[in-house]
Ligand SMILES: Nc1ncnc2c1ncn2[C@@H]1O[C@H](COP(=O)(O)OP(=O)(O)OP(=O)(O)O)[C@@H](O)[C@H]1O
Ligand SMILES: Nc1ncnc2c1ncn2[C@@H]1O[C@H](COP(=O)(O)OP(=O)(O)OP(=O)(O)O)[C@@H](O)[C@H]1O
Ligand code: SF4
Ligand SMILES: [Mg+2]
C-alpha cells in the first residue's frame with residue numbers, strides 16, 4: 080500500500096464572477112519513505128497541491144472532486160477536527176517563510192512543548208527533553224538555551240532548521256516542504272537540504288518537495304512531477320526527466336537554464352508566460368508557447384500516456400521523439 | 410609584485426578605491442553615550458556594510474558581484490549609482506572622481522549610467538502608463554526632439570525588448586513580471602547609456618522568463634557595447650553572463666577573477682564553499698563543503714579575516730590580521746592568509 084494516493088484531484092476557486100480551476104485532475108502516488116519533487120514555474124499549482132493534501136485550502140478554494148488517500152484512509156473533505164489530528168501528527172508541512180509556522184511572541188520551547196502536548200500525553204519536562212533531542216538532530220548548537228529564545232533572535236537558516244525540528248517532533252510519515260530554502264543563501268540551502276535528506280532517509284519519512292529549482296529536485300528526489308497551469312504534464316523518475324525530458328514544457332524549462340548554453344550565448348527561451356487561471360487556453364494549456372503545437376493541440380486536451388518510462392500529457396510526444404531520432408541519424 | 414598595467418589593454422571605465430560604507434545605528438548624541446566601567450563614554454555603533462573595497466570595471470565587460478545576503482552587494486551598487494555616499498575612499502568614472510559631486514553636477518553622467526532593480530516597481534511608477542514612463546527619460550535627456558520623434562523612439566525601444574508598442578497606454582500592473590522587467594530595461598536603454606548597474610534584475614523571475622530578460626541584456630551588451638555591474642546570487646547566471654566576478658563576504662572582497670578562472674579554479678575557501686553548494690542538475694554526488702560556525706554581524710566585525718569564524722583553515726594570524734587581496738599567478742586576486750602561505754586545508 081502506498082503512503083499517499085491522489086486520484087483525479089480537482090481544486091477550484093469560486094471567484095466573484097466565475098469559478099476557475101486551479102488543479103485539474105491530478106493523480107500520483109507516494110510510497111513509504113519515498114521522496115517526490117513537484118516542479119514548475121510560478122502559478123503552476125504547486126503550493127495549492129501541498130495545501131490540498133494538508134487540507135489547508137482556504138476560501139475561495141475548494142476540492143471539487145477526486146480522492147486523497149493517506150495510509151489507506153480517505154482524507155479529502157475530512158472535517159477539520161479529524162484532519163487536525165493527522166496534520167502535524169502523521170503529516171507535516173514546512174513553508175518557505177518560517178514565520179508562517181513560528182509564533183513571534185512565544186519562545187521556541189513554548190511552541191515545541193505546546194505542539195507535543197497537543198498530540199501526546201506528556202509532562203512539560205518530558206516534552207522539553209524531546210524538543211531538545213529534536214533540536215540536536217537538526218544540529219542546533221546549545222539547544223537547551225535556544226528553548227528560551229524567540230524566533231526573531233535567530234538567523235534565517237537557524238529558524239528554518241527549527242521548523243524542520245518541529246515538523247519532525249511527532250515523527251510524521253510524510254513531510255511536505257514548500258520551497259523550504261528559497262529565501263536562504265546557497266551555502267545555508269545546501270546544509271538544510273542535506274539535513275532534510277538525511278532525516279527522511281534515516282527515519283523512512285516520505286517527502287514531497289515543492290520547488291522551482293531543478294537542481295534541488297535533482298539532488299533530493301527519486302521521482303518528479305512537472306506541473307503547468309494546474310496539471311501534471313510529466314511525471315517519472317527524476318533522473319530520467321532531467322536527462323531525457325519528454326514534454327515540450329519540461330524540455331523548455333531545462334533548456335532555458337544558463338548551464339545548458341555556452342557562456343555568453345543566447346539562452347533558449349520559452350516565449351510567453353504561464354497563463355492565469357481565468358485564461359487557461361483550451362486544448363493543451365501549453366499550446367500558445369509550444370514550438371510543436373498543431374491544430375489538435377489547440378482543440379483537444381491531451382491525456383496522460385506512458386512514454387519512454389515517464390508519464391506525459393502531450394499529443395505530439397510520438398512525433399517529437401521521432402523528429403529527434405531523425406535529427407540524430409541525419 | 411608583477412606590473413599588471415602592461416597586460417591591461419582594455420580601458421577602465423569605473424574604479425572603486427578603498428571604498429568604505431558605514432551606516433550609523435545611533436543617530437543622536439545621547440544615544441551614543443554608554444555607561445561603562447563607572448563612567449560615560451561615547452560609542453557609535455555602525456553597520457560596516459562595505460569595507461575597503463577596491464575594484465575596476467573595464468569598458469564592455471560584465472563584472473558580476475556575488476555573495477550571501479547582507480554582504481554589501483546592493484550597497485556597492487547604490488554607491489556607484491550615487492544613491493549613497495561612501496564613508497571613505499573614492500569612486501572614479503571615466504577618469505573623473507564622482508563620489509564627491511552633487512547629483513546636479515553629474516547630469517551628463519546620469520545619462521551614461523542607468524540602474525535596474527530587482528523589483529521592476531522600483532524603477533517604474535505605477536501611476537504612469539508605459540508610454541509616459543518611457544517618454545520621460547527620452548525628453549529629459551533629449552530636450553530637442555519633436556513629439557513625433559519621441560513617440561518613434563519609444564516605439565522602437567518597446568519593440569527592441571519584445572513588448573508590443575500598441576500596449577503603450579497600459580499601466581505597469583497590467584504586465585507580467587517578466588514584461589515589467591523588460592520594460593524597466595527598455596526604460597534604462599532609452600537614453601543610450603554606456604554603463605548599467607543591475608541589482609538582481611532576474612532574481613524574482615521564473616526560469617523561462619529569466620532567459621528572456623538575460624538574452625535581452627546580452628543583446629544590449631553586444632549591440633551597444635554596454636558595460637555592466639551585475640549583481641546576483643545565482644552562480645549559474647554569473648558563469649553565463651559575467652566576464653569577471655567579484656566575491657564579497659561581509660563587505661570585503663574575498664576573490665576577484667575572470668569568470669572562467671573562478672569557476673575552474675576557485676581559491677578562497679569561501680568561494681570554494683559557495684561553488685560547492687550550488688545544486689547540480691546532472692551530477693548526483695554533490696561534494697558539498699559544510700561551513701561550520703556562525704556568520705558574524707557587520708556591526709561587530711572581527712578584527713582579522715571576516716571569514717575566519719567559518720573557515721577550516723583559520724589560524725592565529727587569521728584571527729588578528731585582515732588579509733589583503735594578492736594577485737595570483739593566473740591573475741585572480743585573493744584575500745586569504747592560507748592561500749598566501751600555501752597552507753590551505755586539503756579537505757577543502
Ligand atoms: N486564494 C486564491 N484565490 C484565487 N486564486 C488563487 C488563490 N491562491 C492561489 N491562486 C491561484 O492558483 C494558481 C496556483 O497557485 P500556487 O500558489 O499553487 O502556485 P505555485 O505553483 O505554488 O507558484 P509559486 O512558485 O509562485 O509559489 C495561481 O494562478 C494563483 O494565482
Ligand atoms: N540604510 C541602511 N541602514 C543600516 N544598515 C543598512 C542600510 N542599508 C544596508 N544596511 C546593511 O548593510 C549590510 C549590507 O546590505 P546590502 O543591502 O548591501 O546587502 P546585499 O548583499 O545586497 O544583500 P541581499 O542579497 O540580501 O540583497 C546589511 O547588513 C544591511 O543590513
Ligand atoms: S500537446 Fe501540443 S502544444 Fe501541448 S506540449 Fe504537446 S505539442 Fe506542445
Ligand atoms: Mg508556491
Ligand SMILES: [Mg+2]
Nearest residue numbers: 482483484608
Ligand atoms: Mg541586495
